[in-house]
Amino acid sequence: MKGTQDQYYLEAAGAHGATLARLARAFEADPDRRRDLLQDMHVGLWRSLAGFDRRCALATWVYRVGYNVGASHVARERRSRPCLTLDDVEGLPDASAASAIEASDGLERLYAIIGRLEPPDRQIMLLYLEGADARLIAEETGLQPGAVATRIHRFKAALARMFQEPADVPAN
Amino acid sequence: MSQQTDELQAMWRAYPRADEKEMTLADIRRRAQGFERRIGRRNRIEYGAGVASAGLYAAFVLLFENPIVRLGAALCVVGILLVLWQLHRRARAASREELARVADRWPDFHRAALIRQRDALRAIWTWYLGPLLPGLIILVIGAGAARPPAIGVPITVGVLVLIGVVFQMIASLNRKAAAKLQVEIDALGAQSGGGRG
Numbered sequence: 001m002k003g004t005q006d007q008y009y010l011e012a013a014g015a016h017g018a019t020l021a022r023l024a025r026a027f028e029a030d031p032d033r034r035r036d037l038l039q040d041m042h043v044g045l046w047r048s049l050a051g052f053d054r055r056c057a058l059a060t061w062v063y064r065v066g067y068n069v070g071a072s073h074v075a076r077e078r079r080s081r082p083c084l085t086l087d088d089v090e091g092l093p094d095a096s097a098a099s100a101i102e103a104s105d106g107l108e109r110l111y112a113i114i115g116r117l118e119p120p121d122r123q124i125m126l127l128y129l130e131g132a133d134a135r136l137i138a139e140e141t142g143l144q145p146g147a148v149a150t151r152i153h154r155f156k157a158a159l160a161r162m163f164q165e166p167a168d169v170p171a172n
Numbered sequence: 173m174s175q176q177t178d179e180l181q182a183m184w185r186a187y188p189r190a191d192e193k194e195m196t197l198a199d200i201r202r203r204a205q206g207f208e209r210r211i212g213r214r215n216r217i218e219y220g221a222g223v224a225s226a227g228l229y230a231a232f233v234l235l236f237e238n239p240i241v242r243l244g245a246a247l248c249v250v251g252i253l254l255v256l257w258q259l260h261r262r263a264r265a266a267s268r269e270e271l272a273r274v275a276d277r278w279p280d281f282h283r284a285a286l287i288r289q290r291d292a293l294r295a296i297w298t299w300y301l302g303p304l305l306p307g308l309i310i311l312v313i314g315a316g317a318a319r320p321p322a323i324g325v326p327i328t329v330g331v332l333v334l335i336g337v338v339f340q341m342i343a344s345l346n347r348k349a350a351a352k353l354q355v356e357i358d359a360l361g362a363q364s365g366g367g368r369g
Contacts (some may be wrong), residue, residue: 007198009197009200010197011347013194013195017194018185018187021187022184022185022187039195039199039203040203040213042195042203043200043203043204043207046197046200046204046276047204047274048271048272048273048275049272050271050272051217051268051269051271051272052272052275053266053272055275056275061275063277064274064275064276064277064281065274067266067278068274068275068276068281068282069221069274071278071282072282074280074283075328087283101232106183107184107187110183111183119278119282123278128181129180129181129184130181131181137351139277140277140278141277141278141279142277142279156180159180165307
């Protein structure tokens with residue numbers, strides 16, 4: 001069984017380690033604490049795979065472990081860092097009309113916003129950014145697909161306005 | 173999928189990883205063992221404090237002649253051993269199924285964690301305060317009875333009231349914390365469609 005656990009872990013980390021890295025970045029901006037958080041995610045993943053029962057795909061398993069470890073990390077520190085709602089995101093000021101936003105700045109701003117969202121919105125946006133469709137996002141969050149699609153639409157429109165791109169965002 | 177969606181997701185995936193050091197299986201095991209050592213050390217400190225307290229009350233049983241004080245001290249020893257047994261029961265190593273729960277959907281995982289915390293807070297009388305109370309009450313009564321009534325009665329009543337107030341405050345704080353958790357649990361229950369995915 002130990003061999004199987006190790007094999008599952010090597011397969012999961014090899015194929016989906018980047019997902020854990022992105023999740024750790026989304027949940028923790030400080031580099032030292034992020035490194036600890038990422039290691040905790042990997043340890044949590046390895047320990048959990050002793051009981052891997054194929055209730056979902058390995059990619060989904062990895063995402064869930066990373067998200068749960070990261071969200072638990074944030075919940076422990078929540079008192080000192082108030083969360084944003086989607087309404088707050090839509091109310092954030094536009095970027096300066098005079099400057100183009102470099103890719104790295106845009107990514108950092110995206111991480112900053114994602115990391116401060118309340119849990120249901122944060123999970124929806126992270127899954128969306130990882131490429132999950134509305135059906136999978138609804139299954140993972142327990143929300144209705146229509147509510148998921150609406151929130152994604154609002155978030156994309158807010159980001160489009162913030163990054164000065166045309167708000168050409170079709171509703172799902 | 174719109175072009176903007178592709179660009180957003182591509183930007184998301186552009187997170188640089190050049191400075192990350194990959195973990196080997198040996199690194200993983202070392203860190204996991206580090207967790208377990210820290211938890212084991214914390215548990216040993218708690219057990220040590222409990223055993224030392226039980227030893228102190230056991231000494232009362234041997235040193236005092238007052239039968240009520242000896243009875244109270246003996247009950248305190250039993251109460252402390254019950255608390256230590258509860259700690260040991262709750263500190264057992266997690267099963268494979270419990271370890272795999274970190275891979276539940278977030279609403280189910282978070283809800284289960286909140287339920288565990290709520291149940292521990294609600295059970296504070298059963299597993300922590302309750303076992304200690306009988307011995308303390310009898311010990312205080314026995315110590316008061318050994319003094320002249322003019323002094324012993326007010327002191328005994330005063331100490332018993334103080335114990336009652338402190339225990340009630342602890343229970344009340346835990347009840348309020350459990351109630352706050354229940355609100356969160358109910359909200360997650362309303363959000364989530366069902367059980368473990």
